[in-house]
Amino acid sequence: MLRKTTAWTGLVILLGTAAALGHGDTVPQSVDTAGLPDLPEEMAAENPWRDADSNTLFKAVEVGAKGYNSNCARCHGLEAISGGLAPDLRYLEASDYGDEWYLDRILHGYEQNGAVKMPPFEGILNQEAIWAIRTYVETRPDDQEIAENAAKLAEMRDKLAAVKDDQPAAIALADEIASAGQGFEALSGAPRAITPFDEAAYLLSTQPPHVSAALETLQAAAD
Numbered sequence: 286m287l288r289k290t291t292a293w294t295g296l297v298i299l300l301g302t303a304a305a306l307g308h309g310d311t312v313p314q315s316v317d318t319a320g321l322p323d324l325p326e327e328m329a330a331e332n333p334w335r336d337a338d339s340n341t342l343f344k345a346v347e348v349g350a351k352g353y354n355s356n357c358a359r360c361h362g363l364e365a366i367s368g369g370l371a372p373d374l375r376y377l378e379a380s381d382y383g384d385e386w387y388l389d390r391i392l393h394g395y396e397q398n399g400a401v402k403m404p405p406f407e408g409i410l411n412q413e414a415i416w417a418i419r420t421y422v423e424t425r426p427d428d429q430e431i432a433e434n435a436a437k438l439a440e441m442r443d444k445l446a447a448v449k450d451d452q453p454a455a456i457a458l459a460d461e462i463a464s465a466g467q468g469f470e471a472l473s474g475a476p477r478a479i480t481p482f483d484e485a486a487y488l489l490s491t492q493p494p495h496v497s498a499a500l501e502t503l504q505a506a507a508d
Contacts, residue, residue, distance in 0.1 A: 313356055313406050315414070316414035316418075318348050321413045328392075330381070330384065331384045332416050334420045335475060336476065343479070345420040346420055346479050349421025349422070352410070352417060356406070356418075366428055371402075374387075374422045375425040377473055379423045379471065379476070390403060391410070392405060392415075393405050423473040423475040424471050424473075424478055425478070431481065435508075437465055438481060438503055439507040441465055445458055445496070445500050449497070455499075458489065459489040462489070463482060466481070484502045485499040485503050
């Protein structure tokens with residue numbers, strides 16, 4: 286269940302008139318899950334990516350972010366931060382009960398008084414995409430806590446900017462950036478939160494490293 290009752294009352298299109306339109310005029314989009322391990326044909330009852338190794342976890346978050354932005358952000362908010370017109374999914378507990386609720390909604394959708402508030406995604410999203418979106422949402426940190434660490438984000442941004450043209454030096458900053466992001470908790474109670482620090486460190490650690498993308502991630506979070 287959602288951890289905060291107020292969430293019930295309450296990366297691409299602002300909410301705007303979402304309360305009135307719901308998802309009724311939006312066609313659900315499939316999600317490219319290349320890079321994620323294949324899951325068994327039978328639908329899992331719990332998020333299989335929750336306790337995955339770091340590489341799989343970050344890939345799930347990356348895939349899930351794309352899936353969320355193309356299918357969910359319009360009503361549930363950019364970065365999964367609800368404007369109050371739909372449940373704030375960051376508070377949906379990372380537990381078997383939370384997974385059950387999520388799976389029912391994403392597969393079967395939701396109607397209220399005959400109006401489609403959320404379309405069913407069964408047959409549109411494969412299992413890998415369904416759980417990747419769940420992983421992205423449940424690893425979101427507290428946006429206010431991130432904002433309070435803007436100075437630290439700016440410090441890491443400036444350090445990376447100073448060596449952005451020296452790839453080995455930029456890669457060497459990955460551990461320091463990751464360490465700067467320790468201590469954040471996911472609002473869902475998931476085992477770990479994925480912060481902009483983590484995202485930037487991951488981008489620096491990939492092969493090939495994505496220095497510019499890491500810098501942009503820190504810049505956007507520091508602003």
